[in-house]
Amino acid sequence: MFVQTPTPVRGATARQRRQAYDVLLWPHDVAMGLLLLSLALPAWLPERFWHRPAMAVAALAFAARPGVRREDMGRIEAAVTGVEGLPAVAEIQDGVSAGIVLRLLAYLRELRPGGWKPQLELTGREHLERALGPGCGALLWAAPCIWSALVVKKTLHAAGYTLTYVGNFTHGPARSRIGRRTVNAAYRRIEASYIERRLELAPGNQLRVAKAAEAHLRRGGLLSVGQHGALGSRIVECPFLSATLPISTGAPSLALATGAALLPVFTRRRGPGDFEVAIEPPLLPLKTATRHEAVDDLARRFAALIARETFERPTETWAWRYVKAKR
Amino acid sequence: MAVRQGEAVTTDRAAIVVWIDAALRELTLAAEEGQVGEHTGLLGMGIGLDSVEVLQLIVGAEERFGLTVDDEDLEPENFMTVGSFASFIEARLGS
Numbered sequence: 001m002f003v004q005t006p007t008p009v010r011g012a013t014a015r016q017r018r019q020a021y022d023v024l025l026w027p028h029d030v031a032m033g034l035l036l037l038s039l040a041l042p043a044w045l046p047e048r049f050w051h052r053p054a055m056a057v058a059a060l061a062f063a064a065r066p067g068v069r070r071e072d073m074g075r076i077e078a079a080v081t082g083v084e085g086l087p088a089v090a091e092i093q094d095g096v097s098a099g100i101v102l103r104l105l106a107y108l109r110e111l112r113p114g115g116w117k118p119q120l121e122l123t124g125r126e127h128l129e130r131a132l133g134p135g136c137g138a139l140l141w142a143a144p145c146i147w148s149a150l151v152v153k154k155t156l157h158a159a160g161y162t163l164t165y166v167g168n169f170t171h172g173p174a175r176s177r178i179g180r181r182t183v184n185a186a187y188r189r190i191e192a193s194y195i196e197r198r199l200e201l202a203p204g205n206q207l208r209v210a211k212a213a214e215a216h217l218r219r220g221g222l223l224s225v226g227q228h229g230a231l232g233s234r235i236v237e238c239p240f241l242s243a244t245l246p247i248s249t250g251a252p253s254l255a256l257a258t259g260a261a262l263l264p265v266f267t268r269r270r271g272p273g274d275f276e277v278a279i280e281p282p283l284l285p286l287k288t289a290t291r292h293e294a295v296d297d298l299a300r301r302f303a304a305l306i307a308r309e310t311f312e313r314p315t316e317t318w319a320w321r322y323v324k325a326k327r
Numbered sequence: 328m329a330v331r332q333g334e335a336v337t338t339d340r341a342a343i344v345v346w347i348d349a350a351l352r353e354l355t356l357a358a359e360e361g362q363v364g365e366h367t368g369l370l371g372m373g374i375g376l377d378s379v380e381v382l383q384l385i386v387g388a389e390e391r392f393g394l395t396v397d398d399e400d401l402e403p404e405n406f407m408t409v410g411s412f413a414s415f416i417e418a419r420l421g422s
Contacts, residue, residue, distance in 0.1 A: 207401035210378035233371035233378050253379040290355045291380070 029179035035061060036104065036183070043108035047118070047273040050105050051098070058097035069093065078325035079243040086314055095315025099146040099269070104173070106150060110190045117273075120155040124263075124279030128161075128222075131261030131282060137217030138261045140279070141251045142226040143306050144318040145267040147275060150191060152224065152267055155277040157194035164216050165195045166209065166225045166250075169202040195224075206233060210250070217258040224265075225251040227302070229322040236296050238303030241310070243323040245303050252298035256285055264302055266309050269316060280305065343413045350387045354380065365410035370403055381406045388412075394419045 035057060042053040062069040076089045086092065109116035131138035140156075140163075142148045149171070156163050172184025192198065197216075199209045216223055232248030239245075255262035264280040283301055288294045310317045348363045351374065367373045370381050384406075385396050394416065405415040 204403060206378045207381060207403060207406070208398050210382055211398065211401065214379065214382065233381075234375050249377045250379065253377050257379050257383060292355075292375075295377075 029174045029176045029183070031061070031064065032173050032179065032183065035101075036108065039101070039105055039108055043105050044112065047105075047109075050102055050272065054098045054101040054105065055094070058094065058101045061101075062097060072096075072320065075243075075323050075325075076320045079241045079320065079323045081242045083241050083311075086311065092314045092320070096146070096317070096320060099315055103146055103150070106147075107187060107190055110150075111186070118151075118154075119274045120151065120158055121276045122155050122159045122279070123276055124281075125159070127261075127263055127279050127281050131263060132220065132222065135218070135220050136260065137219070137221050137223060137258060138263060139217060139251055139255050140222065140224040140263050140265045141283075141302060142224055142265045142267075143302075143309060144227055144229075144322070145309070146316050146318055147267045147269055148226060148265070149187075151275050152265060152277050153191050153194035155275070156222075156224075161222055163195045164197040164199065164213075164221055164223050165191075166199045166201065166213055166223065168228070168231055169200055171200075201231070210254070213254055214258055217254060217260040223254075223260070225254070227251070227306075228318065236299040237324065238300045240303050240307050240319070240323055243325050245306065245319060245323050247299040247303050249295045249299060252283070252285075252295045252302075255283075255298075256291065256294060262298065264305050266305075267316075268313060340413055340417060343416050344409055346388075346391060347384070347409050347412060350384055350391075354383055354387075363409050365408070365413070367409045369408055369412060370406045372407065376406075384412070388416055392416060392420060 038057055039053070042050060045053075073089050073093050076092050080086050080089065080092075087095075106116050106118075128138055128140075140152070142152055153163060153165065167188075169180070170184075172180065172187040174180055174183040188198070199212050201209050213223055213225075227247060230246035230248070232250050234249040234253075235246045236249060237244040238247050252262060254260065261282040263282050266278045266280070268276045268278060270276060283298050285294045286297050288297065306317070306319055310319050344363070344365065351363060363374070369376050369384075370378070376384070385401075388394055389396055396419075400415075404411060406412050
């Protein structure tokens, strides 16, 4: 595993250290620990009984942190203003929160002997098969769906694919150093069962990770990169419903540099324990005057696909967390 | 560009900066000649290259100047500006 511990941020304010995930322990993570303890028993129930405990725990979590709920609802509101056909902001927020708790339950169930065994369907497989060939790699660009992190890996593993995954050192629900070494480490161990290799992005190592990812694609490998907020050296602010969504250029840039197919991937929960991982047709780069124009165009088209998906399944996406109101 | 005189390769900093300018245009990362200077941002600022684009520049420098850039050298601060990249190339040519 290619894993590097992030460099501590020296001389930073407490807020900066929290934002850099460099605090030893944080109230958010203490609350996360209590949340996980409260879910330990429901995780043993059949999945069709998870919804009510998930709604109850989500409601409690927000009751304890009303400021967070207001911020989240503000972002959703900025994105849906003037957009018809979507549920009310509060309904979207409640659904997303319940989805996040359901996902925690799935990770807890993975720790049980036998693990978590949902129904998993891979659709659009033909796009992946066409993309993979001698010396031709494929890059799965995972949209910010709540269930992507675990379900995409499980589904591809079950379908017989060997996956290398580019993740961030902040991956997981915890933000403090203790939380990252305990809760987030457990997340990584669970997911590691389904992948061959993890390339972990941390402050200062992005060039080495990019080099390893590029080499993997040039060898004809399958790489997965998740789109989560404004992480990366270059970000494109893309139109997203009534707001904008930051899209990192790493994935399209890698695809352009290596000739690998760039395949958007969406994860859909069809019901308790029933999931679809949908691979979309490849995003093909346009011929443009500059490389940045080509990359930006790919980013905008991916954002448009995320917007379509969000409109159809508004409670299944993390995208609300990253949207920004248009200025 | 490095000026070849017989078998010897002479470089000066200005020539390295000129090469970086040309390389950026060849990679269609900068549209106009003479757009870059010592303080022009590269990785994540100024021109705003991402990591993959910086790697392409590094590969170009390896080919042009006969350098070998190891993984240990891939520290972001070496590639934040044209000036820092030029210093990086100079240091490796001098060693």
